[in-house]
Amino acid sequence: MSSYVDIDVRVRYAETDQMGIVYHANYLVWFEIGRTELLRQCGFAYRDMEEQEGCFIVVTRASCAFHQVARYDDVLTIRTRVKRLQSRTVDFSYEVLSEDDHRIATGETSHVVTDRSGRPRRFPDRYMEAIRPLVATDD
Amino acid sequence: MSSYVDIDVRVRYAETDQMGIVYHANYLVWFEIGRTELLRQCGFAYRDMEEQEGCFIVVTRASCAFHQVARYDDVLTIRTRVKRLQSRTVDFSYEVLSEDDHRIATGETSHVVTDRSGRPRRFPDRYMEAIRPLVATDD
Amino acid sequence: MSSYVDIDVRVRYAETDQMGIVYHANYLVWFEIGRTELLRQCGFAYRDMEEQEGCFIVVTRASCAFHQVARYDDVLTIRTRVKRLQSRTVDFSYEVLSEDDHRIATGETSHVVTDRSGRPRRFPDRYMEAIRPLVATDD
């Protein structure tokens, strides 16, 4: 199993700004798409984790470095890794790659696991076990 | 009491697109701001209606005509009216005006009142009474 | 050639609101994705039309009716048709369909063709010819 999961997004007109490039906040939205897909590749839907377990993965930190611009209609690859996994927290890292494999942006997010009312809780075991094989080793 | 409620928004960079103008979907977001403010002027917060009464005003139709472009940093007035009020539905109409009072856009939204699970229900009486004075007559 | 073009979108967490459903303005964003894909199926990229011809398709009206709710992680099909094509204007219609083929939403947009400075102009001939086969007949 590879230590990362890729998913493609095509840049929407709505995601551009008057500089003619992607508005920077959209990268955080794409990171979320990367996380969702990574969890799916681990064998479960984050949606089910919320609905069935009442378990939420809340963002506590996010950062992004923008290396090159992306433009409308570009197809970008969101490459997501699990950087660190603990019983109550998880960190992801991301690369956004152009079709010719240049790094458009890189970023990280940190998360805490909570119940429906926002109180910290432990990851359900089966989800933790599902994610563990993806925890980044060297790649 | 006037038959409309005004609230100003300043166009955000995030709301522009690569044409250098406001991306059209944002007008629906501004209409929502207009509704929220109209209800506030009627004496209550829509937030309370959701939280305290479990009563939601769900959008069933929305339309917008774009007459002139709006640009980053423009201050626009969202003018909102109650077009029709019934025990289970409400329609609003909107004008988006420039600082020099040109019509940038006009629109309408239709709504149904629901409970938390999405089932249609009646407006709580006190909210209905609060809104009624704003129902559009000629203005 | 079919008279419509389909493209799938998966609902993003960012597109939900506190009702637990898709925030309604996002449907206009999806309509735009539908238009972009329709033009691509006609053999050209809208991006090229902007860049190479200085020709823009500006939204002048948009409307949407919301029949059923859509939720996070749903895969939806955006089905786009050319409703009317003239030398300076074009209208599209849309259906948003669930995976089990229910109609989630329907809508229409009207557009005017402009040059870079926003002045109305005619469609370039080759683009008009490319789109014409898709103009809706009965289907």
Place this chain on the structure above:
Amino acid sequence: MSSYVDIDVRVRYAETDQMGIVYHANYLVWFEIGRTELLRQCGFAYRDMEEQEGCFIVVTRASCAFHQVARYDDVLTIRTRVKRLQSRTVDFSYEVLSEDDHRIATGETSHVVTDRSGRPRRFPDRYMEAIRPLVATDD
């Protein structure tokens, strides 16, 4: 002159997600509102800098830590400081405060000054002089 500039935003329904809280990417949008207002308090509109000088302030890094949740209809204060100002780059820092003055979020952005085509350039002198008094000292 104070070393920071405050501007209030009211949380929009569109900015919430199905957790019932503000979707995290919106904080970057609010930071941008903070920057725009800071520059305005320095005596100029960022819009003019783009239009008249062909000078753009492009985001190269952004980070945000989320300390407490914010909810629909909350009024939040965006407090913006100039953290560092150089001839070709500028860094801002931000606090997002609740009405009762709790820290909801904190963040930073780094920027490079470019011309219309994205090439790095120096700040125009008069803009640099206008911003300098706001460069953060202890506060």
